[in-house]
Amino acid sequence: MENLKQQWKSILGTTAFLLAVCAVVTLAVAGTYVGTADRIAEQERIMLAASMGRLIEADQYDVVLYDAMGAPKVYRATMDDGTVRGHLILTGGRGYGGTVYVMTGITDGVVVGVEIINAAGETPGLGLNIQDASFRAQFAGVDGSPELIRSGVAGHNQIQSLAGATVSVYAVVLAVRDALVVYAELS
Amino acid sequence: MEKKNGLWSIFTRGIVKENPVLRLILGICPALAVTTSAMNGLGMGVATTLVLMGSTIAISLMRNAIPDRVRIPVFIVTIAGFTTVVQFLIQAFAPALNAALGIFLPLIAVNCVLFARAEMFAVKNKVFPTILDALGMGIGFTAALTMLGSIREFLGAGSLFDIPLTAHLIDPMLIMILPPGGFFIFGLLVALSNKLDKRPQSERSSGCAGCPSRVTCKNFETAKETAAEEVKA
Numbered sequence: 001m002e003n004l005k006q007q008w009k010s011i012l013g014t015t016a017f018l019l020a021v022c023a024v025v026t027l028a029v030a031g032t033y034v035g036t037a038d039r040i041a042e043q044e045r046i047m048l049a050a051s052m053g054r055l056i057e058a059d060q061y062d063v064v065l066y067d068a069m070g071a072p073k074v075y076r077a078t079m080d081d082g083t084v085r086g087h088l089i090l091t092g093g094r095g096y097g098g099t100v101y102v103m104t105g106i107t108d109g110v111v112v113g114v115e116i117i118n119a120a121g122e123t124p125g126l127g128l129n130i131q132d133a134s135f136r137a138q139f140a141g142v143d144g145s146p147e148l149i150r151s152g153v154a155g156h157n158q159i160q161s162l163a164g165a166t167v168s169v170y171a172v173v174l175a176v177r178d179a180l181v182v183y184a185e186l187s
Numbered sequence: 188m189e190k191k192n193g194l195w196s197i198f199t200r201g202i203v204k205e206n207p208v209l210r211l212i213l214g215i216c217p218a219l220a221v222t223t224s225a226m227n228g229l230g231m232g233v234a235t236t237l238v239l240m241g242s243t244i245a246i247s248l249m250r251n252a253i254p255d256r257v258r259i260p261v262f263i264v265t266i267a268g269f270t271t272v273v274q275f276l277i278q279a280f281a282p283a284l285n286a287a288l289g290i291f292l293p294l295i296a297v298n299c300v301l302f303a304r305a306e307m308f309a310v311k312n313k314v315f316p317t318i319l320d321a322l323g324m325g326i327g328f329t330a331a332l333t334m335l336g337s338i339r340e341f342l343g344a345g346s347l348f349d350i351p352l353t354a355h356l357i358d359p360m361l362i363m364i365l366p367p368g369g370f371f372i373f374g375l376l377v378a379l380s381n382k383l384d385k386r387p388q389s390e391r392s393s394g395c396a397g398c399p400s401r402v403t404c405k406n407f408e409t410a411k412e413t414a415a416e417e418v419k420a
Contacts, residue, residue: 014254021249021261025268032272036279043282097290120290125223125340125364163361 048103051115052077055105056086065186074182077105086112087186089179093171097121100130100171104139104179109187111142114176119168127168135162135169139176148173197316201323207300208331209380214300218332219369221291225348228336231291232329234273238295239328240321242269243309247317250310262305270296300328331376338372339363 052061058077064087065074075088086107092099098121105112114136122128129135139146144157148170154160161169207213217235222228242265246253253261274292278285285292295301304324309317340346343363345353353359362368 010254014257017252017254018257018260022264025264029268029271029275032275036275039279040275043279047282122290123223124221124227124290125344164365 048117051103051117052088052105055088055103055113055115056107058085061088065182074186087183089182090117091175091178091182093174093178095119095122095171096127096167097123100168100175102172102175102179104176106179106183109143109183111139111176111180113137114139114172116172122165122168127165129162129165130168130172139172142176142180145177145180146173194316194319198319198323201320201325201327202330203327205324206327206331206380207303207324208328208335209377211303212377213303214298214328215373217291217294217298218328218335219366219373221294222332222336222339222369223364224340224344224346225333225337227291228332228334229329231294232325232332234291235295235298235300235328236322236325238266238270238273239301239304239325240318241273242266242301243304243317243321244314245269246305246309247312247314250312253310258306258310259302262302262310266301266305267296300324335369335372335376338376339368342372343368 049061052075056077059080060078061075062078063072063074064076065072067073073090075090077085077088079085086105089104089106090101091104092101094100100119100122101117103115103117105114116131116136119128119130122130138154138159142157142159147158148161148166149158150161150166159169159173201207205211208215208218214235217231221231242262245265246262249261270292277292304321308320312320337347340348341352342360343365344361345351345355345357345359360368363372
């Protein structure tokens with residue numbers, strides 16, 4: 001009887017300790033989240049604005065289309081005098097470790113450039129090389145569905161793959177294709 | 188003086204003699220996955236060292252309260268919580284660092300170097316030696332990853348810390364940055380560190396005496412006695 005009581009005590013004590021540790025850690029994580037969420041969102045907004053500025057310089061960026069989840073999908077870049085400089089379309093493609101988000105700048109049906117907005121799941125040194133300017137530059141001038149090639153010299157509307165990073169590269173190509181489709185529906 | 192030596196050896200142990208990657212063969216997943224360049228190896232090493240120090244200090248402070256039966260869950264929760272907090276802070280205050288470390292940060296939560304140090308050292312030792320142990324192990328981990336990354340980047344991309352060296356002279360061996368190259372270079376480095384181990388072969392290969400972790404292992408002394416008795420008989 002005494003033995004059983006002791007056993008119960010030890011089980012309850014152990015459980016209580018584990019519960020306490022979990023509670024403290026949860027509070028710490030939740031506290032940090034609440035404290036930093038606004039700042040993180042602000043940082044992401046600044047990064048996005050910088051990407052849009054690099055693609056198409058304009059005075060104002062207005063959201064003209066939202067996706068099914070209610071997040072901004074298409075921005076229209078306009079100058080103060082009302083001239084439309086182009087559209088910025090945020091699309092995604094399935095990469096190696098989650099969705100790769102790409103912003104495509106399109107002016108008069110021609111891609112002027114792409115920016116990788118989020119590729120957190122891609123491998124540094126391999127897949128993450130899609131962020132390199134030399135790779136992204138290939139998309140400038142594309143006016144039809146881009147095609148991925150693995151060897152030879154890339155021609156018009158063709159994108160030369162990066163060795164060891166085919167999945168990540170394909171994600172970007174898919175995202176740009178999608179952006180062109182969205183653009184066609186828009187106009 | 189003797190005490191000072193003891194602390195010093197706790198610190199240096201992790202760097203060479205008990206290097207977590209090359210001697211203890213711990214934390215191999217991140218060591219192979221992220222060492223595609225020297226910079227990545229260094230970044231992962233530094234981030235791991237910071238979380239390692241934080242979580243082992245917390246565990247060392249709790250060491251007398253942690254019930255033996257639930258110590259592993261307590262370690263997991265502490266380490267994962269610490270990793271998440273550090274991740275939020277880096278995202279909020281150092282977005283440039285976050286862009287560079289991206290995938291490494293969540294990987295730290297499952298790095299077994301952290302569990303090993305918590306189980307083998309932090310839970311049995313006071314805070315100060317724990318800090319030294321974590322720092323030494325962290326430096327050893329960082330050094331091994333940077334070395335692995337440097338060799339792979341040099342052979343696989345022809346550059347070092349993103350500075351092109353031979354990239355324009357000869358075609359780099361891309362396979363060195365791909366997973367097979369990681370295993371290959373890792374194997375060679377482990378072989379090299381075994382070669383540099385001065386202890387005689389007999390001492391290294393037999394049971395507990397050959398284990399690089401024997402200094403912190405509570406079973407080692409008893410195992411040695413058993414072995415001695417066996418020899419006598």
